[in-house]
Amino acid sequence: MPKVKFTPQNKEIQVETGTNLLKAADQAGLYIEGDCAGRGTCGKCRVRITGDERAEPTTAEKKHLSEKDLDNGWVLACQRTLDRDIVVEVPIQKDAHLRKTTLAGGVEELTAEPMVEKIAVKLDRPAVKDQRADLERLLDNLERPDLDIELRELAGLPALLRKNSFAVTAAITGSRIISVEAGDTTDQIYGVAFDIGTTTIMGSLLDLKTASVVAVAATTNPQNAYGADVISRITHASESRENLKQLQDKVIEAANMLIKDLLKQTRVARDRVYEVTAVGNTTMSHLFMGIDPTYLAPAPFVPAYRRALEVEAARLGLRINPAGRVTFLPNIAGYVGSDTVGVILATDMDRRKDNCAAIDIGTNGELVLAANGRLMACSTAAGPAFEGAQIKHGMRAAGGALESCDYIDGEFKMGTIDDLPACGICGSGLIDAAAALLDAGLIEPSGRFVNPEENPEKVPEQFRERLRPGRNGFEFVLVSAGDSANGDDIVLTQGDLRELQLAKGAIYAGLMILLKEAELSEDQLDCILLAGAFGNYVRKESALTIGLLPQLPPEKIIAVGNAAGDGSKLALASKTVRERAMALPDRVEHLELSTRSDFQDIFIDAMAFQKPKS
Numbered sequence: 260m261p262k263v264k265f266t267p268q269n270k271e272i273q274v275e276t277g278t279n280l281l282k283a284a285d286q287a288g289l290y291i292e293g294d295c296a297g298r299g300t301c302g303k304c305r306v307r308i309t310g311d312e313r314a315e316p317t318t319a320e321k322k323h324l325s326e327k328d329l330d331n332g333w334v335l336a337c338q339r340t341l342d343r344d345i346v347v348e349v350p351i352q353k354d355a356h357l358r359k360t361t362l363a364g365g366v367e368e369l370t371a372e373p374m375v376e377k378i379a380v381k382l383d384r385p386a387v388k389d390q391r392a393d394l395e396r397l398l399d400n401l402e403r404p405d406l407d408i409e410l411r412e413l414a415g416l417p418a419l420l421r422k423n424s425f426a427v428t429a430a431i432t433g434s435r436i437i438s439v440e441a442g443d444t445t446d447q448i449y450g451v452a453f454d455i456g457t458t459t460i461m462g463s464l465l466d467l468k469t470a471s472v473v474a475v476a477a478t479t480n481p482q483n484a485y486g487a488d489v490i491s492r493i494t495h496a497s498e499s500r501e502n503l504k505q506l507q508d509k510v511i512e513a514a515n516m517l518i519k520d521l522l523k524q525t526r527v528a529r530d531r532v533y534e535v536t537a538v539g540n541t542t543m544s545h546l547f548m549g550i551d552p553t554y555l556a557p558a559p560f561v562p563a564y565r566r567a568l569e570v571e572a573a574r575l576g577l578r579i580n581p582a583g584r585v586t587f588l589p590n591i592a593g594y595v596g597s598d599t600v601g602v603i604l605a606t607d608m609d610r611r612k613d614n615c616a617a618i619d620i621g622t623n624g625e626l627v628l629a630a631n632g633r634l635m636a637c638s639t640a641a642g643p644a645f646e647g648a649q650i651k652h653g654m655r656a657a658g659g660a661l662e663s664c665d666y667i668d669g670e671f672k673m674g675t676i677d678d679l680p681a682c683g684i685c686g687s688g689l690i691d692a693a694a695a696l697l698d699a700g701l702i703e704p705s706g707r708f709v710n711p712e713e714n715p716e717k718v719p720e721q722f723r724e725r726l727r728p729g730r731n732g733f734e735f736v737l738v739s740a741g742d743s744a745n746g747d748d749i750v751l752t753q754g755d756l757r758e759l760q761l762a763k764g765a766i767y768a769g770l771m772i773l774l775k776e777a778e779l780s781e782d783q784l785d786c787i788l789l790a791g792a793f794g795n796y797v798r799k800e801s802a803l804t805i806g807l808l809p810q811l812p813p814e815k816i817i818a819v820g821n822a823a824g825d826g827s828k829l830a831l832a833s834k835t836v837r838e839r840a841m842a843l844p845d846r847v848e849h850l851e852l853s854t855r856s857d858f859q860d861i862f863i864d865a866m867a868f869q870k871p872k873s
């Protein structure tokens with residue numbers, strides 16, 4: 260059985276002969292970038308095999324890697340199977356979720372109204388004249404004879420009472436005692452709020468007595484190994500029950516890792532965490548709960564369920580108090596999940612009086628419109644371009660990603676995350692780069708690069724070499740090989756612009772359909788809220804320049820941070836908010852864009868890099 264050693268992570272694993280290298284990395288707990296679930300089409304899973312003679316490159320490797328890369332040992336992990344011991348260098352994805360993490364805790368006001376109630380009691384000791392059973396004695400003292408108790412807690416009750424001089428605390432949810440603890444622990448009530456993103460999972464530990472966030476942690480969703488988008492994961496899950504279980508195990512494992520991290524940061528005991536809330540898109544909620552998502556993929560995109568699901572932590576394998584409850588907030592439709600419910604809660608969309616749109620841009624784009632007392636939502640197949648997928652040098656928002664681009668005094672000024680040498684371009688950088696190239700007149704409104712041979716007057720001398728023919732049309736060199744992290748030019752291709760146009764056109768058209776349905780024009784909008792990490796980092800001016808958003812004054816466009824995750828925290832902290840969440844699937848009118856005959860025309864208009872006609 261061959262051994263693989265991954266550096267610089269220093270992880271080693273022994274696998275069956277013939278195991279795919281991407282899968283081996285996954286087994287070793289390493290995440291390797293990739294958008295195509297190992298189909299060899301994205302070219303992102305680059306790793307370097309050191310000290311080994313070169314194997315014949317596959318067609319996919321020849322397509323995505325240069326001669327120089329191949330000579331230096333670079334391969335695509337998904338194209339390699341293992342038949343001998345090797346050492347593999349994995350480029351470090353420096354804290355891909357870091358920017359998202361910093362958004363955590365953005366909720367200003369959480370209301371402390373926990374589902375769990377704790378009561379400390381000091382019981383009378385049994386005597387010949389008082390032979391009440393231990394449980395009876397406890398319930399009498401709590402003045403709640405109707406309460407039920409977890410069998411596990413009852414099993415340990417006699418010893419617990421006698422070891423602690425009959426002074427204990429009962430943790431009660433609804434009509435059930437879920438935990439009996441030694442002494443007075445009434446000041447220790449904790450819960451974890453998760454935001455299960457397709458790309459990133461975030462967890463926040465809340466002190467439910469004070470409704471304060473005491474720790475946050477985030478990690479990459481390990482399901483990424485099965486594809487960057489939800490369709491790849493649905494496809495994998497639908498192939499067999501084992502695959503579905505595999506995807507569920509991955510996400511539960513990641514959630515447990517985050518819980519461990521949160522507890523370590525705060526020294527809170529695991530048993531004092533009684534509740535978990537989670538939000539995510541509808542596919543993520545199905546996979547988290549281990550429910551078959553197959554019929555979400557084909558029309559008519561039917562989920563197995565929409566309502567909130569509540570299960571005991573132990574049944575899911577989540578390592579909090581075993582009798583703790585896990586609640587995945589409700590979904591609205593197949594492609595409008597509980598993450599949108601979270602956005603609505605955090606932005607008060609269900610209670611606002613103004614006309615307001617919220618756009619959550621992630622791997623998909625979900626839109627909500629509150630107008631004239633109505634609440635409407637839709638999702639657009641915006642594609643993952645805003646997360647750097649399907650973009651030649653696209654990457655997630657990690658160290659070294661080009662995140663800003665300005666056209667000033669005839670020059671382009673680029674900025675990277677953490678000021679590291681550039682190694683790719685993330686979503687906000689992509690929008691900025693397109694806006695800057697439009698400003699410089701190097702992109703036509705149709706989205707085509709100006710042809711320097713046909714229109715030399717439009718291409719200033721200093722850009723003649725940077726705007727060059729590529730495989731499919733022209734491409735612009737954003738960062739030259741000498742300045743980039745991996746010694747390759749970082750380019751923006753015609754294909755990248757096309758992906759951006761598709762994504763921004765879909766968002767814009769979705770919003771226009773919602774407005775049309777509400778009989779509102781775009782200038783009747785009082786505000787547009789941009790949710791999600793991306794919404795926080797995208798520059799409004801650039802989003803307006805490329806026509807991603809309607810032409811409102813920039814001050815009406817407001818970034819609201821990770822609103823989905825904030826909604827999860829709000830629902831965890833307060834049972835009233837949770838009740839509000841439960842009512843939303845029936846309250847929100849879902850618009851299915853694929854059935855709208857007017858969508859296509861608006862979408863095609865909206866793809867252009869100019870203010871689209873509405």
Ligand code: FES
Pocket residue numbers: 292293294295296297298299300301302303304335336337338
């Ligand atoms: S090319 Fe390997 S994961 Fe996409």
